[in-house]
Amino acid sequence: MSSTYRLAVVGTGGIAHLHADELRKHVPDRIEITAAVDPDTARLDAFKERFGVARGYATIEELLANEELDLVDLCTPPVAHAPGAIAALDAGVGVVCEKPPALSLEEFDRIAAAAAASSADFAVISQHRFGSAAERVRNMAASGVLGRLAVAKCDTLWFRPEEYFAVEWRGRWETEGGGPTMGHGIHQIDTLLSLVGPWSEVVATAHRHRRQTNTEDVSHAIVTLESGASVVVTNSLLSPRETSQIRLDYDTATVELDHLYGYGDDNWRIHPIPSAAEDVQRAWAGEPRGQASGHGAQFKRIADALDGRTAPPVTLDEARRTLELLAAIYASAFTGKRVRAGDIDPTSPFYQRMDGSGAPWPDRK
Known part of the structure; x- marks a missing residue:
């Protein structure tokens, strides 16, 4: 039986709007956007208004301290991917991350270590x-x-x-x-x-x-x-x-x-x-x-994996x-x-x- 999973979008620029559109189109009853993060208040407010998101935060740390989540969707510039992913995994929250997943192999291996120690999983967008x-x-x-x-x-x-x-x-x-x-x-x-x-x-x-x-x-x-x-x-x-x-x-x-x-x-x-x-x-x-290929197709597989309590559809080894x-x-x-x-x-x-x-x-x- 399918569940509804709580997701927060981190970073509300152009790629975040694409992700939100795909979530709304392909998995509206399975993944709900419950919060968003962006230090740019005007950009954050515009995203919240467009997608009907109730709560917004300036940092991922504020988000994780105040929300009960199943997933964070990292739509930030690449420099923020590893810190955001590690923070979420340390909090037991699953991560969906845009490519590239990290700036280097060293950063990626730190993400992988955090995932290995976490109850949650790390997934790279590979649409x-x-x-x-x-x-x-x-x-x-x-x-x-x-x-x-x-x-x-x-x-x-x-x-x-x-x-x-x-x-x-x-x-x-x-x-x-x-x-x-x-x-x-x-x-x-x-x-x-x-x-x-x-x-x-x-x-x-x-x-x-x-x-x-x-x-x-x-x-x-x-x-x-x-x-x-x-x-x-x-x-x-x-x-x-x-x-x-x-x-x-x-x-x-x-x-x-x-x-x-x-x-x-x-x-x-x-x-x-x-x-x-x-x-x-x-x-x-x-x-x-x-x-068709696309983010919606992968979000469906991610929801399926959560339903079955299995690993995301692209393994850490494949992403690495x-x-x-x-x-x-x-x-x-x-x-x-x-x-x-x-x-x-x-x-x-x-x-x-x-x-x-x-x-x-x-x-x-």
Whole structure:
């Protein structure tokens, strides 16, 4: 039997409005927004009025001291993710956190330690894992109908003008954690890893071509998976024709996803080889179908997990694997070396910060 869970939104900027809209649309009887947090009183009041939220607080500490909650939804800038998550977990309150979950592997491991000591769980928003087409591709790969993966690509080609970075926390290692690799490409990279499995090593470059930021505005990586398949990854904020793409070349078919900020079944295509066309098309025509990717799809799974008293649908290990790949991309780009999974341990500067001992260009902000 489903219960209604009490959730507080922490941070009431644009992404918080998206989360609240998705909660109201997809799980209105299962997750109720009972409070919100923002030090900006005008922004907080506007959020409360729009979504009918009764109570507001200036800090997460005030929230946790005064509310009985099942979940906090962290919609703050990335610099506040780890402190907010640890505070909530220490109070026995579950956490839903926007990406990136932390500014570094060191911060993430502190979150994981807090989760291990807590009665509550930590979940990272990974909304593109939950569309029906992605689930169908995972099922087809597991069944063997696609054969083995050989080659893949994963591109986040977006455009952010200079004025986008006028927001103080954007484009800074200390507050955003990185550029398009960390703050934008993470969505597609996380989806890719959910489809193809763990990575083993990476060779990468990163560049600051145009934007007046401390972070990169473009990165490229060649990733080798544990399966032996290879993936080319590009992350850009300099691409006027914006698109988010994944291409997977298996033995019997090419699977392609082309969208921008979210996909439905129609954003996917499959191209089988003639000798396997009947079996591949039969599997492709099967279930599940009809579920678009998006925050609402993941919030449904989070509510299901709470009902069943099970762990959230994206494990801490899966979330860390994605963050570790991002750290490895930066480490390879800034050192010129091949980086293997597990190389970035607490002795590495890239464990503490995504830019390690510093990016190879001067600060601009």
